[in-house]
Each structure stands twice: as C-alpha cells, then as structure tokens.
Amino acid sequence: CAQLPAPPPTTARDAIGDFTVDGRFALKITAIDGRAENSGGRLSWTHANGGDRVLLANPLGIGIAEIDAGPGRASLRTSDGKTWVGDDADRLLAEVTGQPLPVSRLPAWLLGRPAAGGQLGRDAQGRPAHLSEAGWQIDYAYADDNPDALPTRLTAQGERIELRLRLETWKTLP
Amino acid sequence: GAIDQLRGFLNDTRSYKADFEQAVIGRNGRKPQESSGTLAIQRPGKLRWEVVKPYPQLVVGDGEKIWIHDPELQQVTVRKAGQALGGSPAALLAGSNELERNFTLREAGEADGLAWVEAVPKVADSGFEKVRIGMAGREMKAMELHDNFGQTTHIRLLRGERNPALAAGLFRFKPPAGSDVIGE
Numbered sequence: 001c002a003q004l005p006a007p008p009p010t011t012a013r014d015a016i017g018d019f020t021v022d023g024r025f026a027l028k029i030t031a032i033d034g035r036a037e038n039s040g041g042r043l044s045w046t047h048a049n050g051g052d053r054v055l056l057a058n059p060l061g062i063g064i065a066e067i068d069a070g071p072g073r074a075s076l077r078t079s080d081g082k083t084w085v086g087d088d089a090d091r092l093l094a095e096v097t098g099q100p101l102p103v104s105r106l107p108a109w110l111l112g113r114p115a116a117g118g119q120l121g122r123d124a125q126g127r128p129a130h131l132s133e134a135g136w137q138i139d140y141a142y143a144d145d146n147p148d149a150l151p152t153r154l155t156a157q158g159e160r161i162e163l164r165l166r167l168e169t170w171k172t173l174p
Numbered sequence: 175g176a177i178d179q180l181r182g183f184l185n186d187t188r189s190y191k192a193d194f195e196q197a198v199i200g201r202n203g204r205k206p207q208e209s210s211g212t213l214a215i216q217r218p219g220k221l222r223w224e225v226v227k228p229y230p231q232l233v234v235g236d237g238e239k240i241w242i243h244d245p246e247l248q249q250v251t252v253r254k255a256g257q258a259l260g261g262s263p264a265a266l267l268a269g270s271n272e273l274e275r276n277f278t279l280r281e282a283g284e285a286d287g288l289a290w291v292e293a294v295p296k297v298a299d300s301g302f303e304k305v306r307i308g309m310a311g312r313e314m315k316a317m318e319l320h321d322n323f324g325q326t327t328h329i330r331l332l333r334g335e336r337n338p339a340l341a342a343g344l345f346r347f348k349p350p351a352g353s354d355v356i357g358e
Contacts, residue, residue: 022207024229026247028354038356040249042207044200055323059231059242059251061198061207062302063323079301079322166246168229169205 011126012148016111018048018173021150024059026164027099039099043165047107048173052089054103065097069104100161102136109138109156110167125149135159175281176289179309183336184273186312190215192334196225201324213331219255220345221268234347235268241347250349252357266293266305267314282306288315 026040041064042057051070057063065078069089076084076092086092094100105115112128114120123129123140125147131138141153150170156163191214197206211225221235232243235255242251266273273279277293284290288308295302301322308316313334319327349355 020204022204024244024247026244026249026354036354038249038354040244040247040251040356044204046202055200055325057321057323057325058301059244060233061321061325061327062319063321063325064301066323077323080298081322164247164249166229166244168207171204 013111013127013150016172018046019107019110020044020046020048020171020173021110021167022169023165023167025101025166027101028162028164029100030160032160037098045106052103052107054101056097056099056101065093067093067103074103101163102156102158105133105136106156109136110151110154112140176291176307176309177279177281179289179312180273180279180291180307180314182312183309183314184267187215187336188217189337189340190267190334191338191340192331194223195330195332197328199326199328206328214340214344215268216340216342216345217268219268222344232347234345236345236347241349243347243349243353245350245353248350248353250353250355250357252355276300277305286316 022042022044024041025043027038029037031037041059042061044055044057046053052067054067055063056065063079065076067089068075072087074086074089074092076096078096084092084096089103090100093103108115109131112120112131114131114133118131118133120128121130125145127142127147127149128140128151130140135158137157139155140151142149143152150167152167154165154167192212193210194213195208195210197208199206209225209229210227211223214222219235219237221233223233225231230245234241238255239252240255273293276297277295280292280294282290282292286308288310291307291309293305293307295304303320303322305320306318307314315331317329
C-alpha cells in the first residue's frame with residue numbers, strides 16, 4: 001500500500017499537556033476613540049486537567065485576582081474576597097477587572113497550537129515563530145537555540161489589544 | 175517588645191539603605207519566585223526599590239507618586255503614593271507614620287532570632303491580609319507580606335545602613351521614551 005507520509009517528529013513541545021508558567025504581562029487596549037489604556041503585572045498560570053487557574057498580581061507580586069476556568073465555566077475571585085461566576089473566562093475577566101486577557105486561547109498559543117483555520121510559522125529550529133488565527137497575530141521569542149525551548153517572550157496582537165508576556169519559569173507537569 | 179523596637183527604628187531613621195533578597199511563595203508550594211536588589215528610603219515618603227536579579231524592575235516613590243518600571247516589557251505603572259501600600263512593602267516604612275495610621279500593630283513573638291510585629295491593615299480591602307516585620311534590636315531585618323491569595327512575600331534586609339547620605343536623584347523617575355505609561 002502507498003507509503004503514508006511520516007508524521008512530523010513529535011517534539012517535546014508536542015508532548016506537553018499540563019504545565020505551569022510564571023511571568024509578567026503588559027496589556028495595552030486602544031479604545032474606539034483611540035485612547036490607549038494599559039495595565040500590567042505578574043501572572044502565575046496553571047494549565048491542568050483541561051482547565052486553567054490564573055493568578056494575576058500587581059507588578060510586585062501582590063495578588064489582585066484569581067481565575068479558575070474550564071470548558072463552559074469560569075469563576076473569578078478578587079482581593080477583596082468577592083467571587084464572580086460566568087461561563088466564559090475572557091468575558092468575566094474583562095467585565096470585572098477591565099483586563100480582557102485572552103485566557104481561553106492563551107495556553108494553546110503558548111505551545112504554538114493554532115485553532116482550526118489558523119496558521120503557524122516556524123523558526124530555523126522548528127519552533128513556533130508566528131501564529132495567526134481569528135484576528136490574532138502571535139509572535140514568539142526564545143532565550144537560546146534549543147529546539148525544545150519554550151518561549152521566554154510572547155506578543156499577542158488582537159483587534160485594538162496588545163498583550164506582551166515575559167515568561168520567566170516554565171514547568172511541564174507529568 | 176518588637177513594637178517599641180520598630181517605633182524606635184522608624185523614629186530615628188530619616189534615611190535607610192540596604193540590599194534585599196525576596197521570595198514570593200505561592201499557596202501551591204511551587205518553586206518560590208526569588209529576586210534581589212537594593213532598597214533606599216528617604217523619609218517622609220521617598221523610596222527606591224530596585225530589583226537587579228533575575229529581571230530588572232524599579233520602584234521609585236518620589237513623595238507624590240509611586241513609579242514602577244519594567245524595562246523588559248517597556249512599561250511604566252504610576253499611581254498616587256497615598257495608598258497604604260503604594261505597591262511595595264517598603265512603602266510602609268517610607269511614609270511619615272504610614273504604618274501607625276493605616277495598620278493595627280500587634281506583638282507576634284520571637285522566630286528565626288527576630289522579634290516580630292504583625293501589622294493588620296485597618297482598611298478591609300487594602301488588597302492584602304497582613305504584614306509582619308522582624309526586628310533585631312532597633313535594626314529591621316525582615317518583612318513578610320501575606321496577600322489574599324495565600325501568597326507570602328518574604329523579604330530579608332542585608333547590610334542595612336541607617337541615616338546614610340542619599341543622592342536626591344535616587345528618588346526621581348522619568349519614563350524612558352517609547353515606554354507605555356499606565357496609571358492615574
């Protein structure tokens with residue numbers, strides 16, 4: 001029978017399921033009237049068991065809000081102890097904290113996995129370099145040339161929104 | 175007790191300089207985020223908290239505003255200095271009587287060779303649960319900040335110097351061209 005094309009080599013990156021990543025973010029939102037609104041701080045992200053837990057903190061690490069999200073459910077707790085519940089983490093975060101972080105898509109972007117219809121460009125080492133999907137342009141940067149390296153920087157450019165991430169420590173969970 | 179030692183430190187410290195080592199320990203026991211740098215305080219209200227390792231970050235309190243600069247993200251956050259914490263545990267010490275005005279102080283016993291004060295914010299939604307300050311005599315040696323998400327920021331102060339001469343420029347900040355400035 002015809003020789004099936006060999007599947008692309010599964011790199012360590014492709015094998016990653018659950019992970020945690022700590023780092024800093026800068027979010028720039030340009031309102032319809034052109035006025036730019038910025039926010040930033042630290043984030044600690046746990047992507048596990050099909051869900052995400054994200055702790056947002058101020059630039060000095062003092063917790064501001066924590067999101068707990070999974071398919072079809074999202075809850076958000078803020079430092080004054082209040083909790084909000086919704087079915088979409090992105091919308092909940094935008095409404096409550098005014099920071100429309102693309103929580104639901106970020107784990108896939110971090111690993112260079114475009115949604116259906118998206119495109120992924122790779123660098124010389126075969127790593128994600130540029131991803132585009134549904135109006136978002138994602139760019140990656142790495143600290144060295146190791147083909148299995150995970151990004152130390154990621155920039156996500158959406159419609160009137162730019163998210164810059166400095167990813168400090170990654171940990172892939174078994 | 176520790177409260178008198180702390181009051182003694184605050185009363186006769188017009189300016190202060192030290193190196194710091196900081197570790198932010200999360201609830202889930204993940205590897206702490208460690209950083210180190212230098213701290214300078216000119217009371218009342220002026221503060222410089224400069225993280226050198228592992229990533230550069232600068233906090234400057236010029237008396238009116240608190241500036242936070244993240245050069246790698248080309249971002250500057252600025253806010254009024256009035257808030258109890260002003261975004262940095264050290265801001266507690268830079269204020270005229272920031273600590274007494276905004277916190278209830280309590281003796282918290284001896285541990286790790288230090289006498290501890292526990293400071294609980296008088297305002298409920300100050301964004302964090304409590305601060306603990308470790309004294310050795312009239313020397314401030316450690317601070318711990320417990321936020322409302324189970325995270326604790328441990329700060330150790332090393333090579334502290336009380337009332338050194340400090341250049342005024344340390345407490346001024348001008349956002350570099352091209353950085354995004356956020357804030358009030």
